[in-house]
Amino acid sequence: MQTVKMEDQITAKLEAAFSPRILNVVDDSESHRGHAGFQEGGESHFNVEIASEAFAGQSRIARHRAVHNALGSEIISKIHALALKISE
Numbered sequence: 001m002q003t004v005k006m007e008d009q010i011t012a013k014l015e016a017a018f019s020p021r022i023l024n025v026v027d028d029s030e031s032h033r034g035h036a037g038f039q040e041g042g043e044s045h046f047n048v049e050i051a052s053e054a055f056a057g058q059s060r061i062a063r064h065r066a067v068h069n070a071l072g073s074e075i076i077s078k079i080h081a082l083a084l085k086i087s088e
Contacts, residue, residue, distance in 0.1 A: 006043040009075060014050055017070035022051035028083075044080040056088040 011025045029045045048067070055063045063086040068076055076082070 006075070006079065007046070010046060010048065010071060013071050013075065014048070014067065017066075018050065018052040018054045020050045020052040020054075022049060022087075024049040043078075045083075046079060046081070047083045047085075049085040051087045053088055055086055060086075 005027075007025050007027050011023065014020060014023055014025070024047075026047045027043060027045070028047050029043060050067070055066070058066065064084055067084055067086065068082075071082075
């Protein structure tokens with residue numbers, strides 16, 4: 001059985017929830033080697049840039065909550081850090 005990469009899971013969830021015009025998901029784990037939360041093999045630290053009309057009129061906090069809700073507790077609980085750059 002093949003395991004789906006966390007990067008691909010994050011991308012799929014965000015595409016389904018927000019139909020973004022911009023979506024970049026980068027596994028930045030290797031640059032955190034030796035720091036808290038680092039896991040051998042990566043998939044612990046992610047940078048996400050997303051732009052979608054779905055975020056229009058929302059505060060920064062509301063946008064972050066929407067992304068966390070879209071990813072769900074199963075994904076959020078498996079990663080150590082999620083850096084978000086969100087725009088409409």
